[in-house]
Amino acid sequence: MKTTPSHATEDYLKAIYTLSIDGDSASTNDLAERLNIAPASVTGMLQRLASASLPLVDYRKRQGATLTPAGKKAALRVIRRHRLLETYLHEFLGFAWDEVHEEACRMEHVISDAFEERIDALLGHPTYDPHGDPIPDLNLLMPQEASTRLSALRPPQKATIERVDADDKELLRYLEEKSLVPGSKLETRAYSPFDGNLTFKVNGQVMILGPAVTRHIYIQEN
Amino acid sequence: MKTTPSHATEDYLKAIYTLSIDGDSASTNDLAERLNIAPASVTGMLQRLASASLPLVDYRKRQGATLTPAGKKAALRVIRRHRLLETYLHEFLGFAWDEVHEEACRMEHVISDAFEERIDALLGHPTYDPHGDPIPDLNLLMPQEASTRLSALRPPQKATIERVDADDKELLRYLEEKSLVPGSKLETRAYSPFDGNLTFKVNGQVMILGPAVTRHIYIQEN
């Protein structure tokens, strides 16, 4: 199910990420220039990226784009690979500083996790690349992203259930009956700060559940 | 001008090469199976490949495909990279024999000549990959391909002039005047075994030249 982003997509994610570090969103024009692509093409791509089943970018007409949590994760993966590759090419294969970028730009889209881990290890798990840019650490990122609880979701966010952490058979049966299972998509409707009750819709059904239940459900925002 | 073959194209070339080692051509069906692509799609791709400005494959309806000299060269380049990569992944990055193939299949399309040369050198210019398959040597291939003389061309072959090896000013002026310069495309019409005269058309002009002239013209068949 989890489709790997295309090379083009990964390039867009990288660009959006680096152009929107300071909080604000990346403009169509800036992206076009960075990617050497006509602005109109960027608009089209952003629309597609934003309306995918798992949206990687958050796009508002005439306001540019930012990354969704999933998009940010994907962007950081690519950036990490890029920098690890640059470092590796320089230190192990004797490439000059100025030669590594191009090569890394092509390789970053095709290497496997195993390859990434391998060179990371060989390099001694570096924190900075040859240019002095930080190499993002996935371990810092993934848990943080993966461990968002449904109890922390607020309207009008939407999410997909990633896993359920419960061992009470009773509760598990209940969750299953209500379609609160991994893969289900849900839309938040309301949140009550008094009792922590969250109102949301899953599978056409609207339900209100308290934190005693929602804390066991881990989600992926989208 | 010299467009790099796309990843898809390179995969087709590899497949055609390996399926037609024993002289005969690769069938549409075999290619389809090898590439995990519908037969109809293969037909389409072969047609495109064969009718490109520089055809890489020689395709006849219902008879399958073989590689043109240019296609063979490109195929061997990819195969060389593939095998060098496999060897490199195994020896330098500690991948197991059975893990290297997939990775090499993805990387072979993106590494630069510099990368290829680098790992080739690090590996000590190996002749065989971890599987025992020979690693084609480009130096063996290129000159052989590049040094085809016009005097060796026979109808109905077509070719493009690659370079002219002459130092006689007189001859050079003559060749230039007749458009017999690098880049010119020519179509052979007839060959006379008695005197070695070759009749061919260049630039709309038909001409007949003997080996004294044609031996100085190096071509690339297509």
Next chain:
DNA sequence: ACACTGATTTAGTGTATCCTAAATAAGGTT
């Protein structure tokens, strides 16, 4: 308020690659 400028989007296209279903050809059978 109102026109100007630059940014952005829409509309209409093109290319590469793939797919499915339907037509056709090639070769061996009866």
Next chain:
DNA sequence: AACCTTATTTAGGATACACTAAATCAGTGT
């Protein structure tokens, strides 16, 4: 010699991305 099977091709589409030209919107200065 008509027939069947299998290989292959044609026809008609879909998808991902990119492009150009023509609208449209947003912010500015007047």
